[in-house]
Amino acid sequence: MNVPTRAIRLKRSQVPDGEILCDHCTAKCCHYFALPIDEPTTRKDFDYIRWYLLHERATVFVEDTSWYLLVHTTCKHLRDDHRCGIYETRPQICRDYTTDECEFDDDWCYDQYFETAEQIDEYADGLYGPQFADPNQVDRQTLRRRRSVGLPVVG
Template identity: 55%
Template structure:
């Protein structure tokens, strides 16, 4: 049996009692973000569009298994304080299809690549595509071309 002190430290999957409901020990990771696939950037215009995404709050972009994703860091409106679903019996199908078999319970959110702001992404683009020429305007510096 897991003690209260051990419960405060999230136990590893293999430390849980056989048949235990994994969600009882979870922090609700799967209910705290949305990840949507996006096209792999191949030119400056693609990176510039992604730069716009990253200019907004609570957004990041990550790469996993060579696929690119836009991540929106926002809790589900139905997530309760105990990390359970407030509409469990009437939850969306995507939630019904989700299982704990391969969920991110044990993951520490490590990705092949992650970009948390537009500067990180732009620096990566310069490594991949080469330095971007810029032209200056009286109100700032603009990238040239697309």
């Protein structure tokens, strides 16, 4: 049985001399983008991060004390063979990117990783204490309730 090269997970050191690293990759670098964000220092900052996390395919991570917004989305020019469909006219950021330190065999482990608004709320509560004693109390600064209030039971 002939298994496609990309189906076998190699380490960087196992890629044969003379072969291109990208030939053994599923184009991890083309399935997301991450932008640095300011480290949150106030409740309001954490509320902005909460807003990011309310959007589909958005997460936030911390690596070496730097905070990042991570958007899980695939480049619209990535072809089925995991190659760039606009390679000759690709953006400069793609031209500057090299395989020297790419995430080819990265295990995607971050110092901190937030996927939901509830996770960032809990983290902020750990730093500052609970924002509201009463979950129905409205924060006058953000005009939102701390937690969703259930619908009344009609009997």
